[in-house]
Amino acid sequence: MNSRQMNIFGLFFGAGFGGILAAGTLHEYDTIHAMLRLDEFYVYGFMGSGIMVATAALWLFERKQTTTLTGEEIKLQRSKPQTHHIKGAAVFGAGWAIAGTCPAPALVMLASGGLLALIVIPGIFLGIHLASEKGDLEFGDGEHRQVTSSFQN
Amino acid sequence: MDNQLIYAALLPERVSWFILGPLLGLLTAAFFLVMNQPLGASGAYTQTLNFLRRNGYRVIWRIWYFAGMALGGVVVTQFLQDNRGFRSGFDAFRAASPLWLVIPLIFIGSVLIGYGAKVAGGCTSGHGICGVAQRSKSSIVATCTFMSSAIIVTGAIRLISGGNL
Numbered sequence: 001m002n003s004r005q006m007n008i009f010g011l012f013f014g015a016g017f018g019g020i021l022a023a024g025t026l027h028e029y030d031t032i033h034a035m036l037r038l039d040e041f042y043v044y045g046f047m048g049s050g051i052m053v054a055t056a057a058l059w060l061f062e063r064k065q066t067t068t069l070t071g072e073e074i075k076l077q078r079s080k081p082q083t084h085h086i087k088g089a090a091v092f093g094a095g096w097a098i099a100g101t102c103p104a105p106a107l108v109m110l111a112s113g114g115l116l117a118l119i120v121i122p123g124i125f126l127g128i129h130l131a132s133e134k135g136d137l138e139f140g141d142g143e144h145r146q147v148t149s150s151f152q153n
Numbered sequence: 154m155d156n157q158l159i160y161a162a163l164l165p166e167r168v169s170w171f172i173l174g175p176l177l178g179l180l181t182a183a184f185f186l187v188m189n190q191p192l193g194a195s196g197a198y199t200q201t202l203n204f205l206r207r208n209g210y211r212v213i214w215r216i217w218y219f220a221g222m223a224l225g226g227v228v229v230t231q232f233l234q235d236n237r238g239f240r241s242g243f244d245a246f247r248a249a250s251p252l253w254l255v256i257p258l259i260f261i262g263s264v265l266i267g268y269g270a271k272v273a274g275g276c277t278s279g280h281g282i283c284g285v286a287q288r289s290k291s292s293i294v295a296t297c298t299f300m301s302s303a304i305i306v307t308g309a310i311r312l313i314s315g316g317n318l
Binding site: 003006007008009010011012013014015016017018019020021022023024025027028029030033036037038042043045046047048049050051052053054055056057058059061066068069072074075076077078079080081082084085086087088089090091092093094095096097098099100101102103104106107108109110111112113114115116117119120121122123124125126127128129130131132134138139140141142143144145146 | 164166167168170171173174175176177178179180181182183184185186187188189190191192193194195196197198199200202209210212213214215216217218219220221222223224225226227228229230231233234236237238239240241242243244245246255256258259260261262263264265266267268269270271272273274275276277278279280281282283284285286287288289290291292293294295296298299300301302303304305306307310311318
């Protein structure tokens with residue numbers, strides 16, 4: 001796949017993700033807040049069923065040794081828990097509770113005309129910037145992996 | 154001309170979770186089939202930040218992916234739903250507190266979101282959906298931690314605000 005195709009696929013998948021979040025109003029503070037107050041089951045059902053389907057599909061890919069469209073082996077990644085996972089997630093959870101949004105829904109909030117997302121998005125960038133001053137923190141298993149093969153070019 | 158007819162929403166105010174959740178699961182799986190990468194969002198922020206400051210590791214398609222999330226939001230909220238127009242995005246928070254309090258609080262919350270996601274190596278999508286779906290122990294631990302932390306802090310906010318939030 002050349003880089004232009006990768007960019008188009010990136011845009012397309014991003015749009016699918018953002019569109020799904022928007023259709024479920026996950027970009028609204030009220031939705032996340034109602035979930036965390038345990039008032040509403042909606043987001044738990046949303047995330048839970050998403051995880052179940054994705055887990056089953058990835059399990060099947062692994063079992064059948066499915067390859068990607070370009071014929072590569074699908075690379076799943078698993079790592080052991082370390083203290084930074086717990087510390088970071090505890091801080092993240094506090095921010096999630098206060099701001100009632102998280103990185104992807106914040107972009108959708110802006111897209112929906114939610115103007116306070118203009119406060120949220122720079123805040124997230126600042127937080128990432130402050131953490132990256134702390135030295136080399138590796139991406140987790142669900143985030144982008146550095147690929148050294150020629151595939152990226 | 155009846156504008157209401159033209160702008161009739163194609164999607165309900167909120168589509169059922171049992172449709173959207175599995176759809177998100179399939180999208181996550183398809184992302185592996187096409188890009189061989191997880192569908193995390195905070196990583197895309199990091200890539201975009203590195204791109205903006207022209208420093209560090211960055212992959213250009215992740216920036217297109219970042220823009221795509223907003224584009225998908227525009228398409229659904231502005232064209233398929235019936236709730237166009239500018240809003241705060243924080244209705245319940247605004248109803249309970251004045252704006253001068255809401256703005257600094259959500260800014261602090263957002264900094265914690267970015268900082269925590271970077272330190273933990275992922276957010277709700279990266280650890281919560283993609284990491285758990287890969288059956289990664291670190292993601293399962295991170296997800297349980299941020300769920301508990303968020304529910305506890307929400308409880309604390311509820312107490313401090315006297316039940317208003």
